[in-house]
Amino acid sequence: MKVSMAFAVGTLVLLAACDQAGGEPTPGVxxxxDERAQLEANKQLVLDMWHEVLNGQNFDAARKYISPDYIQHSPGIEGGLDGLIEYLETSxxxxxxxxxxxxxxxxFEFVLAEGDLVxxxxxxxxxxxxDPETLVPVWWYDTYRIEDGMIVEHWDSIHR
Structure with a gap:
């Protein structure tokens, strides 16, 4: 009887401790x-913009994805969202x-996200x-910076 009572009390103490610890998340997890979810959201934002604006040729839709204060690092393209839209319409x-x-x-060969960059x-x-008659592979790298759910900056490079 003593063993059964000790076992019952021990089990109750253990269950109570588990219940209290169960509400506390493991530190860092x-x-x-949250960080992984934010990285995935940033990647999806860039892919949605690419799909609708660039592939879909819906240049005005850029306003859903890109900040008015957008910084463009590509030569020949004016800064700001309006400069980008003008470039797309002109090109x-x-x-x-x-x-x-x-x-x-x-x-895409890859889509990477780290911090606020995609x-x-x-x-x-x-x-x-x-020889303009011959096609050659050209690799394009585009990097976007995300802030508050909007694309705020872009860099690109092209390698032949």
Whole structure:
């Protein structure tokens, strides 16, 4: 009887301790989950922008994704959101917004997120500088900085 009573009391003490500890998250785990969720949200923001604005040619939709104070580091493109939209409209004068679901697909080799940055890499076949009849692989790297759920800055590089 003593053993059964000791076992019952010990079990109750253990269960009470587990119940109290159960409400406390393991330090760092919740923060890591929040950080991963934020990184995924940042990647999705950039992919949604790329899909709707660039692939879908809906340049005015950039306002949903890109801050008015957008900083553009690409030579030849004016800074600010309006400068980007003007560049897109000028560089693709015949572009009409496509219907959702009909957008061409850009296949990315990778999409990385770290802190407030998202980087995309993809390849296109473009005419060679030496022989315009020959297509050569060209690698594009685009890096975006995200702040408060909006794209605020962009860098890119192109490698032939």
């Amino acid at each position: 919740a923060d890591q989950a 693709r004068p015949d572009a009409e917004p496509l219907e959702p679901g009909t957008y061409p697909l850009t296949e 980087q995309l890499m993809h390849q296109r076949q473009l005419p060679s500088r030496d």
